[in-house]
Amino acid sequence: xxxxxxxxxxxxxxxxxxxxxxxxxxxxxxxxxxxxxxxxxxxxxxxxxxxxxxxxxxxxxxxxxxxxxxxxxxxxxxxxxxxxxxxxxxxxxxxxxxxxxxxxxxxxxxxxxxxxxxxxxxxxxxxxxxxxxxxxxxxxxxxxxxxxxxxxxxxxxxxxxxxxxxxxxxxxxxxxxxxxxxxxxxxxxxx
Numbered sequence: 001x002x003x004x005x006x007x008x009x010x011x012x013x014x015x016x017x018x019x020x021x022x023x024x025x026x027x028x029x030x031x032x033x034x035x036x037x038x039x040x041x042x043x044x045x046x047x048x049x050x051x052x053x054x055x056x057x058x059x060x061x062x063x064x065x066x067x068x069x070x071x072x073x074x075x076x077x078x079x080x081x082x083x084x085x086x087x088x089x090x091x092x093x094x095x096x097x098x099x100x101x102x103x104x105x106x107x108x109x110x111x112x113x114x115x116x117x118x119x120x121x122x123x124x125x126x127x128x129x130x131x132x133x134x135x136x137x138x139x140x141x142x143x144x145x146x147x148x149x150x151x152x153x154x155x156x157x158x159x160x161x162x163x164x165x166x167x168x169x170x171x172x173x174x175x176x177x178x179x180x181x182x183x184x185x186x187x188x189x190x191x
Contacts (some may be wrong), residue, residue: 002003048160078146085139086177136178143179148170154183 057063065072151170156162171181 049156051159058153058157067117075146075149078142082139082142082146085135085142140179143177144174144182145179147174147177147179148182151181155184 021120030166042161061072147170155167157168167184174181
């Protein structure tokens with residue numbers, strides 16, 4: 001009977017050792033992916049924090065004014081001009097300039113419709129059309145330049161996989177506002 005008891009104890013010990021090995025293998029199998037997922041989440045959080053910091057740096061107006069005062073002043077003038085073009089519209093502004101030019105050129109206002117007066121009025125209307133076209137081109141250039149600078153500044157701080165999509169969206173907005181997107185001279189500096 002002692003012999004049987006020893007055999008049973010031996011079997012119990014083997015079973016216990018086998019169960020311990022299986023539990024240890026199961027623990028590694030479960031904890032391995034959890035640790036990997038935790039590491040992936042930590043990396044993602046770190047990447048998001050870096051992106052947020054890059055965007056904050058990009059949008060830090062005080063820093064840009066301190067580092068590039070002339071560029072920022074020029075940008076402010078461009079934004080003001082662009083705002084004026086968008087609010088007043090090129091037609092109204094061209095009308096005002098054409099009115100100033102017609103008074104400055106001293107074309108006499110006549111109550112009769114003589115041939116020289118009709119020619120002068122036709123000439124003034126042609127100048128007005130040219131001015132409208134010129135103002136539209138100038139507004140398009142201002143829109144294209146401003147939004148291309150914004151596009152380049154923003155895409156430099158974005159992850160590489162987002163930059164082309166955002167660049168395309170800004171270029172589409174530029175076109176819709178009447179501008180022509182300018183080609184970037186610098187490659188994006190993605191982290």
